[in-house]
Amino acid sequence: MSIQNQFEQKKSKQNLELLKRIQELKKKKNAVILAHYYQEDSIQEIADFLGDSLYLAQQAARVKEDIIIFAGVHFMAETAKIINPKKKVLLPDLKAGCSLAESCPSKDFAIFKAKYPNAVVVSYINCSAEIKTLSDIVCTSSNAKKIINSIPKEKEIIFAPDKNLGAYLNKETGRKMILWEGSCVVHEAFSFEKILDLIKKYPKAKFIAHPESKSTILEVANFIGSTSALLNFVKNDNAYQYIVATEAGILHQMQKHCPGKLFIPAPIDDDTCACSECAYMKLNTLEKLYNCLVNEKPEINMNSDILNAARLPIERMLEIS
Numbered sequence: 162m163s164i165q166n167q168f169e170q171k172k173s174k175q176n177l178e179l180l181k182r183i184q185e186l187k188k189k190k191n192a193v194i195l196a197h198y199y200q201e202d203s204i205q206e207i208a209d210f211l212g213d214s215l216y217l218a219q220q221a222a223r224v225k226e227d228i229i230i231f232a233g234v235h236f237m238a239e240t241a242k243i244i245n246p247k248k249k250v251l252l253p254d255l256k257a258g259c260s261l262a263e264s265c266p267s268k269d270f271a272i273f274k275a276k277y278p279n280a281v282v283v284s285y286i287n288c289s290a291e292i293k294t295l296s297d298i299v300c301t302s303s304n305a306k307k308i309i310n311s312i313p314k315e316k317e318i319i320f321a322p323d324k325n326l327g328a329y330l331n332k333e334t335g336r337k338m339i340l341w342e343g344s345c346v347v348h349e350a351f352s353f354e355k356i357l358d359l360i361k362k363y364p365k366a367k368f369i370a371h372p373e374s375k376s377t378i379l380e381v382a383n384f385i386g387s388t389s390a391l392l393n394f395v396k397n398d399n400a401y402q403y404i405v406a407t408e409a410g411i412l413h414q415m416q417k418h419c420p421g422k423l424f425i426p427a428p429i430d431d432d433t434c435a436c437s438e439c440a441y442m443k444l445n446t447l448e449k450l451y452n453c454l455v456n457e458k459p460e461i462n463m464n465s466d467i468l469n470a471a472r473l474p475i476e477r478m479l480e481i482s
């Protein structure tokens with residue numbers, strides 16, 4: 162057996178052992194695991210609830226268990242804490258941030274917002290709790306169109322922090338929202354030229370993309386949607402090949418639900434790596450998840466004023482969804 166195979170075998174044995182211990186501890190401590198589709202495969206497999214940002218926020222509002230382990234990034238765990246402040250919310254790695262959330266510092270955003278005193282502020286859930294306190298309503302990529310359409314046509318709207326999603330929504334809804342200039346490093350990294358080459362190479366493949374991608378890329382997509390929408394699309398569609406422009410973690414579920422289909426991760430503008438991975442999401446590992454369950458930390462805690470002020474715009478979103 163090659164050294165590589167021996168290594169893989171050892172790792173999968175260790176993973177099985179960790180999975181068993183996590184299951185036992187979870188029961189003993191009355192904990193629940195919420196995980197996003199961009200998490201590594203083994204974490205997706207052990208999750209009690211696996212989904213996109215909206216689904217995870219909805220589940221966070223409903224959980225009965227005492228401890229929520231959020232296998233995702235910081236803004237997601239923070240949202241779970243805001244919705245359910247009495248629960249203990251743990252994040253396996255506190256450094257699991259988000260480039261999009263970081264692209265919108267609250268002090269700068271407050272100055273920007275002050276320039277448009279009559280505007281309704283819609284913030285994409287990928288932002289800090291401080292930005293949520295400055296927002297009228299939150300949205301995710303699943304419900305963004307619905308949320309925007311719920312705002313009277315004559316109202317001016319500020320949309321933050323994702324300029325790509327904002328531009329896509331402007332096109333879809335016919336609005337002229339004022340956009341904050343933020344973006345996600347993972348979705349901005351896709352190479353338009355390499356995607357066109359792949360489309361030529363696989364003429365029967367459908368090209369599907371997340372709306373955090375740049376407009377040039379969205380223009381050539383056969384389908385655009387949130388991670389859950391992309392997954393549902395490939396499950397129900399009759400094609401057999403797909404080029405997928407979002408974080409590569411989603412391919413695990415696509416392959417699992419559609420074993421007979423071919424999924425090709427969209428390439429990025431970088432010769433060192435074939436597909437786009439979110440370095441923040443991938444900071445969480447099965448081992449860190451186990452340790453955080455053992456030690457009940459790192460825990461998400463925040464200033465109670467921020468916690469309370471950030472709840473209303475999230476609750477408004479949950480009501481409309």
Ligand code: 13P
Binds near residue numbers: 212215303345386388
């Ligand atoms: P959704 O899963 O809600 O589509 O969001 C994608 C994302 O970028 C999460 O960080």
Ligand code: SF4
Binds near residue numbers: 262287441
């Ligand atoms: Fe943030 Fe982009 Fe990673 Fe999503 S994929 S968590 S938006 S950096």
